[in-house]
Amino acid sequence: MHNKTKQWRKLTGERITTYIEEELLDVIRRERQLGSQLKVCIGTDSQVKGADTEFATAIVFIRKGRGGFMYLNNETTREKMSIRQRMMVEVARSIEVAYALSGVFNTHQVDMEVHVDINTDPMYKSNDALREAIGYITGMGFAFKAKPEAFASSCCANKVVQ
Template structure:
């Protein structure tokens, strides 16, 4: 089971679905308009790959907060495969939570840590990642917004800080 924590390190003891439901209720009662951005980044460390997935809650005009989940795998992967694995992990998290976001009328974005500049290695995965996301079933009630670098702060900044402290 995937373990989630707050940015301050506090481990979430209940399911992430229940945690998010409670957070959305609290934020709605406080009158905050929310947007959620989900992203994953990875870092190769020796013969391991550490993945960090983040769920970033942005309060319009009032800052934000995030939840983090890390996982380390022993597999060796080419850059393109690793980028697609990052996108897959973000989508998996989005699917787990999408019905809550729909119920609370929260806009959702998937942020891919893939560079739009063809001079970077990660760009080799951009077309496949976009096709993957755009080909997903419409389970998310009309879909979600997909963003890549430089507009993908959840993956390229927030998750990056977790795997590259």
């Protein structure tokens, strides 16, 4: 992912003009100098708007006991998808980001989780994709959280696609 094709920004709207890896490396160093213990949660949510489906991916940094901050990326597609397919595209987008950034996080011993906007309650349609998503994420070696604990996708990314 060491390219600028994904346009990342802060929650404030400030665009990241460097590679996201470089930005996050600077952030980790700065936060460590301030004494912060960090954890990262990566999640994607989507919203169908007419013929378009908008995806938002969030990289959420949690400062233990001191709040947090996030980076966001939005992309839109016109591809028609079933709910299950859309859930798996969300998972794939999160894994793509997690995989690309895992070297930075591993090197600096920052714990990372992948959050999925899939309901654990079988009453919901998104649940059809849960087992496949769990297998995909854990197969890639990542920790995961699903609803209701998956705030990076269910809350943070969700706010950007509404």
